[in-house]
Amino acid sequence: MQPTEPQVTASDASRPLPLANIRVVEFTHMVMGPTCGMVLGDLGADVIKVEPLTGDNTRKLLGSGAGFYPLFNRNKKSIAVDMKSAQGREIVLKLIATADIVSENFKTETMQKLGLDYATLRKLDPRLIYVSHKGFLPGPYDHRTALDEVVQMMGGLAYMTGRPGDPLRAGSSVNDIMGGVFGAVGAMAALMQRSQTGQGQEVQSALFENNIFLVAQHMLQFAVTGKPAAPMPEKISPWGIYDVFKVKMGEQIFLAVVGDGQWKVFCDAFGFADLLADERIASNNGRVLARDWLIPLLRERLVVHSAVELSALFEQHGLPFAPITDPQYLFDDPHLNATGGLAPMELPDGRQTKVPLLPLMLGGERLGLRLDPPKLGEHTDALLQSLGYSVDQVNRLHADGVVL
Secondary structure, rough: OOOOOOOOOOOOOOOOOOOOEEEEEEOOOHHHHHHHHHHHHHOOOOEEEEEEEOHHHHOOHHHHHOOOHHHHHOEEEEEEEEOOOOOHHHHHHHHHHHOOEEEEOOOHHHHHHHOOHHHHHHHHHHOOOOEEEEOOOOOOOOOOOOOOOHHHHOOOHHHHOEEEEOOOOOOOOOOHHHHHHHHHHHHHHHHHHHHHOOOEEEEEHHHHHHHHHHHHHHHHHHHHHHHOOHHHHHHOOOEEEEEEEHHHHHOEEOOOOOHHHHHHHHHHHHHOOHHOOHHHOOOHHHHHHOOOHHHHHHHHHHHHOOOOHHHEEEEHHHEEEEOOOHHHHHHOOOOHHHHHOOOEOOOOOEEEEEEOOOOOOEEEEEOOOOOOOOOOOOOOHHHHHHHHOOOHHHHHHHHOOEOO
């Protein structure tokens, strides 16, 4: 295998990125760990994904997992190594010696057997920052195997998302993704502290604790009101009009009127003078108490309009609205495309697509795509040579099955 230069896309930022001088070596798979590396990579870090010779199993997932690898492994390089061999472990340790951050989301016992746990690595480099992504933070549950579904079910999120008696996981890997984001936040905080103390530290992020953070608003709702939070389909909305409406041709649209000022604008826009004059619903709280008859009445009146008509009217008058959109249609969203929120990307199989970027701007610019998600072992040779291995040594490592 010949050394390859990482592909840089046209969306590459011209100015230095915040983490441009930081190197991350990650041992990750699935979503949580790779998300951490993706965030750090998007912010400019040199992220090296260490994979087994068979590759990250996430590359092969089907169904709802098919998008995991290409999304969460952009802006990274791949080196494929047999870490169970002595030569492979030597390569990995040399690579870690060049790193500021090590990130992993495997079982603690797995990293210990490989000699890649924090207790071992900190003896080699006390400045090293080690980010560990797990199911649970240390405690009574930390021996359990966790998944996003597991913590959503035990952590109240599935209860809040589903109908009463019908718990339902959220429609995205919310805990995995946010757990990885918090891992990245912890890594950046540890970098700042290292600049002051000269010492690294272990950062721990976990699915269960992340889920608890997500449902904390409902826990505090109970603390404040003394009443358990109802699942979202049965919740008592704080706003009088805050619903999905079925309108002309069976289309659906979310419409909201969240204040008394907006109520007047809404009634004037649709000519609902009778509703505006009704003192029972003059205030938002009055409209909340009247929802049992007010919402059916509004459904009758609005059903004659199309979703396009309602969108235009609500947008014209500054009222909140949202068409109900399937994820695949977001590739063509005019706002995302006009604002640079989608970057062109090449999938590992060579097909072209677009990918959503981090939902933030720095200095008025989006953080672009510098590296497409890597093919397995795409950067193995270049990285080995950067560590001091000669071309002959690299060829021998390939021949011996130590690297791919």
